[in-house]
Amino acid sequence: MDTNQSIELAKNYVTLSNDHNLPLIQLLFADDATYHSAYFGEYKSSAAIHTMMASFFVCFPDAHWEVAEYRGIEDNGVEFNFAMTGMDTSSGEQVKRQGLERIYFTPDGLIKHIAVLKPHN
Template sequence: MDRQNAAELARLYVERSNRHVLDEVFPQFDPEATYRSSQFGLFEGLDQIRDMMTGFFAAFPDVHWTVDDYRAESDDTASFEFTMRASHAETGQSVVRRGLETITFTEEGLIRHIEVEVAQPG
């Protein structure tokens, strides 16, 4: 892996997430991956991540992340600031969250860890 590849893999993850095709998102994760969100907590292993993401996309079926720039932090890590916009499925309430996401990849290019720091909970 190199810096450019880490940034491109992060961009691909967001692109697939924005298409809402989770069957394209989950293969990007290492089976032992971890995901920590300052808002939702820690998820360990692909099964927990899959359950969390499936529930999240059900609750926010129109969710969309806007990212202006992907930064390669090292050969295996990329980060980006995001703005997430969505409507809650049950209440219709609009949600806007801004934050910083950092993704670390394995040598094979799979997601090893995602760290999400929400700056503005909605």
């Protein structure tokens, strides 16, 4: 897989996330995928990641990610800085978070790992 393919896959993931399309998002992950978020913890397996995302979208029903630039990195990876906005239903407060996300793909284009880092990492 080349860098442009990886970047297109990452863009698709962000688009589906902004659409809150959990059924299609779940299809993007390898069964044994892992997800580490500095904000929400560690998840192992596509099923565990899907459950976390479903809970996230309940807590942030209007979550939206802005990404200005996608960069190819090693190991079929893509990284990008993001700004996430949304209303936290548990507190009623508008939230804006910034961070760096890295998505790594299998050779056949499935997500094998996501790392979400806070801006200072």
